[in-house]
């Protein structure tokens with residue numbers, strides 16, 4: 001017996017960041033977050049359950065993967081197998097069209113695609129809410145790659161109630177995320193280990209306590225398509241998360257000198273009247289967000305920076321979905 005399905009999901013970039021867990025076992029975040037799915041960047045994953053398989057197998061970008069990554073995927077598949085009352089092993093084959101492990105949230109699109117393909121293969125018809133809260137167990141930010149467009153994830157007391165939902169569809173606002181790749185290397189401290197140390201920063205509690213205010217500002221900036229307001233809160237939120245990282249024990253410095261050069265340049269551009277903003281995840285690459293009409297100007301300025309390996313571009317994108 002063989003059961004197979006293929007799904008596609010996009011990574012997302014958070015304007016209001018998730019950093020730290022309130023409950024590690026249930027992967028309940030310390031604070032609410034808000035993000036946008038990034039089009040053009042995607043993960044495509046096929047899951048095949050077969051009664052001839054003797055173990056789970058994981059292939060990422062045509063390379064067989066074992067160890068920790070396989071264990072993480074197997075544990076995640078166990079949740080689906082339990083739900084479907086189906087004990088079969090699976091072969092998971094995943095392809096990313098962007099570099100993984102470089103602060104581009106590859107785990108978000110990976111687990112979003114995995115839950116959609118895995119549940120599809122097992123014939124489970126799960127709602128968006130169920131898919132999102134399940135994806136969370138693979139990787140927190142993966143729950144935000146399930147719904148389309150602009151997405152909010154609430155940290156709720158109950159596990160089933162911590163899921164992400166769309167606040168506006170992808171075509172609500174023609175923004176572009178120009179992702180400046182400064183390094184393709186795997187990060188030294190991944191987000192899981194980094195988040196664990198967030199509580200050691202004296203700034204983390206202040207960041208969490210202020211999140212409802214920033215989230216409300218961000219939500220209304222998006223709903224009103226107010227770029228100035230979005231820029232202010234996005235930069236503040238990214239800077240606050242990196243301040244927590246830098247003041248954790250041990251301290252984490254994800255920025256490279258070139259990341260800061262770009263941040264400072266964007267501040268100058270803003271004074272000159274060029275509309276763009278920045279945000280950085282747990283890596284040195286800078287996400288430069290701008291309205292679509294400014295994209296070519298922003299790109300030509302970004303290309304002039306030394307150390308820029310590549311610039312990826314993505315418009316707001318739709319939900320994770322099964323492919324025919």
Ligand code: DP6
Nearest residue numbers: 014017018139140141191192281282
């Ligand atoms: C900095 O979702 O990768 O990108 O739950 O441990 O898999 P795990 O963490 P992950 O963390 C993302 C952190 C961030 C901010 C964000 O996307 O909100």
